Amino acid sequence: MPSLHEPGKPHIFILEPSERETENAARYTDDPRALSEYALLVAAVVQVIEARSIDAGALSSLESAFRSTHKVVWDAASRYFTLLSHYFPPVLDHFVGLFSDRSAQIRLRVVQAQWSSQLPEPHLTSLLRRALHDRAPRVRAFAADRIEQFELIELLPDLEHRLREESHQGTREALEHAQNALRALA
Numbered sequence: 001m002p003s004l005h006e007p008g009k010p011h012i013f014i015l016e017p018s019e020r021e022t023e024n025a026a027r028y029t030d031d032p033r034a035l036s037e038y039a040l041l042v043a044a045v046v047q048v049i050e051a052r053s054i055d056a057g058a059l060s061s062l063e064s065a066f067r068s069t070h071k072v073v074w075d076a077a078s079r080y081f082t083l084l085s086h087y088f089p090p091v092l093d094h095f096v097g098l099f100s101d102r103s104a105q106i107r108l109r110v111v112q113a114q115w116s117s118q119l120p121e122p123h124l125t126s127l128l129r130r131a132l133h134d135r136a137p138r139v140r141a142f143a144a145d146r147i148e149q150f151e152l153i154e155l156l157p158d159l160e161h162r163l164r165e166e167s168h169q170g171t172r173e174a175l176e177h178a179q180n181a182l183r184a185l186a
Helices: 019-025 032-051 056-066 071-084 089-100 104-112 123-131 137-149 153-165 169-185
Strands: none
Touching: 019 032, 019 071, 032 056, 032 071, 056 071, 056 089, 071 089, 071 104, 089 104, 089 123, 104 123, 104 137, 123 137, 123 153, 137 153, 137 169, 153 169
């Protein structure tokens, strides 16, 4: 089984044969284009794991999958981007760079990707701090949710500052909820 693991870093593995990964994805979609994109993503990740390095082609494949219109593809790409960022600085830089994309959907995906796995510190905190000030209300709301989820008490002043400026009602509610949860922890 192709895998990558070092002490203090998340374990990344691909089922063998790698086609099993795409078969698993077929549980969530029957769209042949989505499954083809998924297979390309898995092939790129296998290449990275086996080479123990990443090249421009693999990085491009990760980004293409991340920009996919198929949730099963971009969700998996999010997970791999986040996991691989612990091993390869170019992946980390590229993924964090996607937060500067002009598409709110792409910026939202970068924040949403911080869930079951997340960027290494201090990059996670920095990203979420930036996301609190994004121009898209939904990105700001997800940032508040992730700040609460990871109990980033050090971002409480940033949440409070954003809350004083927030005009979008739904985002305001997410900020207040995160603020209250963090205050209870402090």
